[in-house]
Amino acid sequence: MKHVLIIGSGISGMACAVRCAEQGIHVTLASPFPSERSQSVMAAGGINAVLSGDSQGDSVDSHIQDTLRGGCRLGGVRAVTGLCENGERILRQLEGIGTVFSVDPQGRLLRRAFGGQSYKRTCYCGASTGKQIVSALVMEVRRYEAQGLIRRRLWCCFHSALIREGVCYGALLFDEAFGGLDAVCADAVVIATGGQNALFGKTTGSTQCDGYAAGKLFMQGAELKNLEFIQYHPTTLETAQKRMLITEAARGEGGRLFCRKNGRTVYFMEEKYGPGGNLQTRDVISREIDALGDSVFLDVSFLGKSVIDNRLSELRDLCAKYGGIDVYREPIPVRPSVHFFMGGLAVHLNHETNIRNLFAVGECASMYHGANRLGGNSLLAALYSGNVAADAIAGREGRQTAPPDFSAETEREKQLLGQDRDTQSRFPVMYIRDLLAETMQKNLGIVRNEAHLTQGLKDIDYYLSIAGRIHYDSSVMPYFNYSLTAILTLARATMACALSRRESRGAHWRSDYPETEEAYQSATVMAYDGGKYSVRLDKERAYES
Numbered sequence: 001m002k003h004v005l006i007i008g009s010g011i012s013g014m015a016c017a018v019r020c021a022e023q024g025i026h027v028t029l030a031s032p033f034p035s036e037r038s039q040s041v042m043a044a045g046g047i048n049a050v051l052s053g054d055s056q057g058d059s060v061d062s063h064i065q066d067t068l069r070g071g072c073r074l075g076g077v078r079a080v081t082g083l084c085e086n087g088e089r090i091l092r093q094l095e096g097i098g099t100v101f102s103v104d105p106q107g108r109l110l111r112r113a114f115g116g117q118s119y120k121r122t123c124y125c126g127a128s129t130g131k132q133i134v135s136a137l138v139m140e141v142r143r144y145e146a147q148g149l150i151r152r153r154l155w156c157c158f159h160s161a162l163i164r165e166g167v168c169y170g171a172l173l174f175d176e177a178f179g180g181l182d183a184v185c186a187d188a189v190v191i192a193t194g195g196q197n198a199l200f201g202k203t204t205g206s207t208q209c210d211g212y213a214a215g216k217l218f219m220q221g222a223e224l225k226n227l228e229f230i231q232y233h234p235t236t237l238e239t240a241q242k243r244m245l246i247t248e249a250a251r252g253e254g255g256r257l258f259c260r261k262n263g264r265t266v267y268f269m270e271e272k273y274g275p276g277g278n279l280q281t282r283d284v285i286s287r288e289i290d291a292l293g294d295s296v297f298l299d300v301s302f303l304g305k306s307v308i309d310n311r312l313s314e315l316r317d318l319c320a321k322y323g324g325i326d327v328y329r330e331p332i333p334v335r336p337s338v339h340f341f342m343g344g345l346a347v348h349l350n351h352e353t354n355i356r357n358l359f360a361v362g363e364c365a366s367m368y369h370g371a372n373r374l375g376g377n378s379l380l381a382a383l384y385s386g387n388v389a390a391d392a393i394a395g396r397e398g399r400q401t402a403p404p405d406f407s408a409e410t411e412r413e414k415q416l417l418g419q420d421r422d423t424q425s426r427f428p429v430m431y432i433r434d435l436l437a438e439t440m441q442k443n444l445g446i447v448r449n450e451a452h453l454t455q456g457l458k459d460i461d462y463y464l465s466i467a468g469r470i471h472y473d474s475s476v477m478p479y480f481n482y483s484l485t486a487i488l489t490l491a492r493a494t495m496a497c498a499l500s501r502r503e504s505r506g507a508h509w510r511s512d513y514p515e516t517e518e519a520y521q522s523a524t525v526m527a528y529d530g531g532k533y534s535v536r537l538d539k540e541r542a543y544e545s
Contacts, residue, residue, distance in 0.1 A: 001024070001025070001026055001398070002025045002026065002187045002188075002393070002394075002398045003025070003026045003027075003028070003185075003186045003187055004016075004017075004020050004025055004026070004027050004028070004186055004188045004189075004190060004375055004390075004393055005027075005028045005030065005157045005170060005171055005184050005186060005188070005189045005190070005267065006020075006027060006028070006029050006030065006031075006189075006190040006192055007030055007031070007171065007190065007191050007192060007193055007213060008030035008031055008038075008154070008191065008192030008193040008194065008213075008362070008364075009029050009030075009034070009035040009038060009141075009187065009192075010038035010039060010040035010192060010194060010362065010382070011038070011040040011043075011130070011133055011134060011137060011362070011382040011383060011386075011466065012040075012192045012361040012362025012363075012380065012382040012383070012385055012386045013029060013031070013190070013192030013359075013362070013386065014029070014134075014137040014138070014140070014141055014386070015383045015385075015386030015390075016190050016192065016361055016385075016386035016387070016389050016390045017029045017138065017141060017144075017150055017386075017390075018137065018140045018144065018386075019386060019390035019391065020139060020149075020390045020393065020394065021144035021147075022144075022317065023390070023391075023394040024149070025149070025298035025390075025393065026148075026150075027144075027149065027150045027151070027396060027476070028147055028150075028151050028153055028184060028186070029141065029150055029151070029152050029153065029155060030153040030156050030158070030184075031153075031156075032153075032154070032155060032157050032208065032479075033154065034154060035137070035141070036134065036136055036138065037208075037210065038134065038194075038206075038208075038312065039194050039195075039197075039206040039209050040130050040133070040382070041130050041131045041134050041293040042130055042204070042205065042206070042245065043129055043130030043133075043378065043379055044127050044128060044129060044130065044245065044247040044249065044314060044315075045112075045114065045122060045124065045127075045129065045247045045248050045249045045376060046111075046112060046114070046122035046123055046124030046125075046129050046376050046379070046381040047087075047090075047091065047094075047122065047123055047129060047133075047373075047376055047380050047383075048063065048084075048087060048114070048117070048121050048122050048123075048374070048377050048379075048380050049087035049088050049090065049091040049121065049123055049142075049380065050062070050063050050084070050087055050088060050121055051088055051091075051109065051111075051121075052088060054119070054121075054284075056119050056120065057119070058118070058119035058120075058121055060084050060085055060087070060120060062079055062118050062461075063084040063117075063121060064077075064081055064084045064249055065086065065118075066116060066117050066118055066374060067080045067083070067084060067368070067369075067374055067377060068080055068284070068370070068373040069116070070116040070281050070369075070370075070372050070373070070506075071368075071369050071370020071371050071372055071373070071374075071506065072371035072372060072505045072506040072516070073370065074370030074371045074505070074506070074521070074522075074523065075228075075367075075368050075369055075370030076228065076302075077300050078349060079349060079367055079368055081311065082349075082384070082388070083368050083377070083380060083381060083384050084136070086384050086387075087380055090380060090383050090384060090387075091109075091123060091124035093419075094133060094136060094383075097136045097137070097139065097140050098135075098136040098139060099125065099132050099133055099135075099176065100125055101123050101125050101132075102123075102124055102125060102126055102311070103125065107196065109123050109131075110123070110124065111123055111124075112124060112249055112252040112253060112311075113248075113252040113279055114248055114252050114279070114374065114375035114376045115248060115251070115279045115280055115281050115282060115285070115374065115375055116279070116280070116281040116282075116372075116374045116375075117374060117376070120142070120252075121376070122249075122252065122375070122376035124249065126310075126311065126313060127247060127249060127311070127312055127313055127314030127315055128314055129379065130302065130379065133379065133383075140368055148373065153175070155172065155175065155176065155177060155480040156173045156174060156175035156176075156177075156178070156182070157174045157175075157210070158171060158172075158173065158191075158193065158213045158216070159171070159172040159173060159174045159181055159216075159479075159482070160172045160216055160220065161189060161216075161217055161220055161355070161358060161415065162183065162185065162403070162406045162409070163220055163221065163340060163355060164356055164359075164404045164406075165355040166354075167355070167357055168188075168189050168355050168356065168357045168358035169185055169186070169187050169357070169403040169404060169406070170183065170184050170185035170186045170189060170403065170406075171183075171184055171186075171454060172184075172410060172413060172478050174478065174482075175274070175418075176478075178342070180414055180417065181410060181414050181417065183406055183410045185362050185403045185406075187357065187393070187396075187398050187399055188357045188358075188359060188393045188396075189357065189358050189359065190216065190359045190360070190361060190386075190389055190452070190523065191213050191214075191345065191358070191359065191360040191361070191364055191365075192360075192361050192362050192364065193212075193213040193214070193362075193364045194206070194208075194209035194211065194362060194363045194364055195209050195211070195340065195341035195344070195363040195364065196209065196211030196214065196341055196344075196490060196494075197209045197210065197211075197338070198210035198211065198433065198437075198487065199211055199436060199437065199440050199487065199490065199491050199494070200338045200437055200440045200441055201434065201437025201438070201440075201441065202238075202241070202242050202243055202337070202437075203238055203242065203243055203337055203338040203339065203425045204233055204242070204243045204244070204245040204337050204338070204339045205338075205339065205340075207230075207242075209363075210483065210485050210487055211486075211487055211490045211491075212382075212483040212486050212490075213364065214344055214345055214360075214364055214490055215486030215488075215489045215490030215491075215493075216244060216483075216486040217353075217355075217358070218230050218345075218486075218490060218493060218526070218528050219486060219489055220355075220526055221354075221355060221528070221529075222345055222346075222354060222355050222358065223345075223346040223353065223354050223525055223526065223527050224343065224344065224345060224346055224366070224372075224414075224490075224493055224525070224526040224527075225343055225344070225345070225346035225366035225523050225524065225525050225526070226342055226343035226344075226366045226371075226467055226497070226523055226524055226528060227341075227343035227344070227366075227490075227493055227494040227497040227498070227524070227526065228343065228497040228498035228500075228501050228508045228524060229341075229342035229343050229369075229370070229371045229372065229492065229506055229507045229508050230338060230340075230341055230342070230444065230494075230507055231282055231283065231284065231338075231339050231340040231341070231342060231344070231372060231373055231507050231516075232283070232286040232336040232337060232338055232339060232446050232507070233245060233248075233282055233286070233336060233337055233339035234253070234257075234282055234285035234286045234289055234334070234336045235247075235248070235250070235257075235332075235334040235336075236297055236334060236335060236336065236337040236339075237318070237319065237323050237332060237333070237334065239320060239322045239323075243335075243337035243338075244322050244323075245299060245339070246315065246318075246319075246332055246334055247312075247314075248282075248375045248409075249311070249312065249315070249378070250277045250298060250300050250312055250315055251279055251298070252279065253300070253303060253311055253312060254300075254302075254303055254307075255278065255298050255299060255300040255303070256270070256278055256298070256299050257269050257277075257278055257285070257289075257296060257297070257298055257299075257334075258296070258297055258299060258331070258383065259292055259294045259295065259296050259297070259313060260294070260295070261294070263370055267277075268288065268292065269285060269288060272288070281372055281374070281503065282339075282372065282373075282375070282376045282507075283372045283506055283507045283509070285336075285447050286336040287447065287509060288457055289334075289336055289444055290336060290445075290446045290447060294528055295333060296333070296334055297331035297332060297333055298331060298332045298334050299331040299332075300312065300315070300327055300332070301327060301328055301329055301330065301331070305328060307439075308327060308328065309314040314522075316328075317329065319332055327526065329492055336446060338441075339372050340363065340369075340378060340465075341498070341505065342366065342369040342370065342371065342372065342373055342506075343361060343366045343494070343498065343524075344360065344364045344365050344366045345360040345364055345365050345366065346358070346361065346366055346523075346525055347360050347365045347366065347367055347513055349388075350388060350389065350391075350392035351365060351367070351385055351388050351389040351392065352389075352392060359389040359392070359393070361382070361385040361386045361389050362381070362382045362385055362386070363382070364376070365385060366523075367381065367385060368381045370506065371505045371506025371507055371508060372506035372507045377490050383431040408515055412535075417448070417478060417482060427466065427470045428469060428470065428471045428472075429470065429471075429472060429481055429484050430462050432466075432467070432470060432484065432488075433484070434489070435459075435463065436460065436463060436487070436488065436491055439456050439459040439460060439491075440456070440491060440494075440495075441454075441462075443455055443456030443459075443495070444456060444494065444495060444498055446504075446509065447509050447511050447512070448498055448508070448509065448510050449510060449511045449512045450499065450510075450512055453486075453495055453498050453499040454499065456495045457487050457492065457495050457496065457499065460488060460491050460492045460495060461492065463488050464485070464488050464489070464492065467484050467485045467488055468485070470484075482491075489528070491531060492533065493526045493528070496508070496526065496533055496535055497524045497526055497535060500524060500535045501524055502517075502520070503515060503516055503519075503520045504516055519537075520537065521539065522537040522538055522539040523537070523538045523539075524536075524537060524538075525537075525538045530535065
């Protein structure tokens with residue numbers, strides 16, 4: 001019987017696990033923390049789906065066109081069509097496993113407006129859609145766990161893939177309870193580890209999503225794609241620890257952005273873009289806020305207590321708890337922050353990477369969103385991609401022969417992990433990671449230019465040059481130590497991708513190349529071979545995916 005190893009237990013990982021189990025495939029679902037602590041629970045706004053008989057006149061074709069337009073035509077037609085056509089099916093499946101969506105008094109699903117979309121098509125569970133979906137999927141995972149089809153392995157981390165001659169046979173997991181590294185063989189490995197938040201320090205996402213898996217697999221031969229497209233969410237609230245997301249749902253319900261000039265309140269998005277200005281795509285609003293250079297506020301107070309309490313209660317509570325803000329009476333101070341990564345592991349339509357039997361789903365895979373993601377499409381893509389990968393794996397024959405012997409590689413990695421590091425340097429791992437975050441925030445911001453990107457590359461090259469001889473803190477989990485080089489390698493690849501794209505498109509905006517160029521209507525594909533980085537523009541991959 002087939003065995004699939006899934007790394008990561010957020011929404012995309014669980015969706016893949018459940019779909020595999022439905023087809024009789026045995027699954028090991030490995031993650032450092034329970035699903036309830038995954039970044040997926042932070043998704044507040046909702047999930048996009050065109051419903052049958054929509055009274056507004058919405059259609060699947062309209063959803064497809066909005067998604068392609070929002071992604072600046074870099075999200076391929078076939079992939080986006082599959083995503084949008086399956087929206088209602090996935091929504092009904094979620095309802096069937098216990099996800100409780102908000103409804104009107106007649107029991108019809110409520111939908112809200114999100115940026116860049118022609119109709120209200122974002123279904124939601126109050127202000128906690130991600131939490132509701134995670135809860136429902138956890139119960140499904142437990143049901144199949146009771147049947148012996150899913151085995152959950154908590155408190156373990158991905159170390160590296162077991163690859164031989166372009167084929168993946170499993171992975172090494174770091175598991176302190178097991179005593180170190182454990183080689184797990186599988187017919188397929190699915191990476192569901194989220195984005196690269198830790199590269200940038202304070203973001204809206206979880207620093208558990210550090211990009212290590214993508215960076216390590218890149219070093220092992222997996223290609224990366226479209227890393228330069230990094231979405232800044234225009235409305236976040238700064239706290240000491242992170243940027244708290246002020247959900248786009250606030251603007252979908254009618255919230256208004258404004259600034260103050262010469263004692264006058266200026267609704268700058270509405271002045272420039274008309275009545276729909278507050279629901280422009282996220283890249284557009286983020287650049288407008290960045291260009292102002294002034295304090296910007298989001299006002300929802302005029303929506304009234306009923307709307308706030310029934311539809312934006314989590315926003316209300318978040319602002320009160322972390323900012324001491326009474327949204328019934330006060331505007332919310334907001335600034336853009338890194339929020340979502342359109343780029344990641346390069347995958348084909350079936351979500352397989354260029355390495356046979358190695359798949360990637362969810363945010364760690366570059367798929368569907370092109371140069372900019374529409375709000376409400378990320379939850380849909382997480383669920384859909386997990387289903388697609390599971391179906392692709394189910395459609396293949398299991399391995400007919402035993403996997404190669406990886407004992408020598410496993411023993412070598414164990415020895416490297418246990419070696420005492422040179423502690424001549426006074427710089428600990430966390431100090432280098434903090435420096436990396438400063439470098440990325442400064443040089444790969446909302447608006448980029450060649451000088452900043454070149455300086456960013458130089459900085460990261462220096463961090464890489466000392467990564468092997470810095471002070472490793474034995475008091476922290478070894479994963480934190482061994483992950484550094486791969487994280488830096490991913491950061492360097494990201495900076496190099498941004499430097500190579502000499503145009504402005506979607507979330508990648510260069511002041512020195514402000515126009516969108518036909519020559520760059522292609523995916524940016526990055527490969528790594530023995531320490532050498534190579535980047536190419538691949539028009540075929542852009543349209544395939």
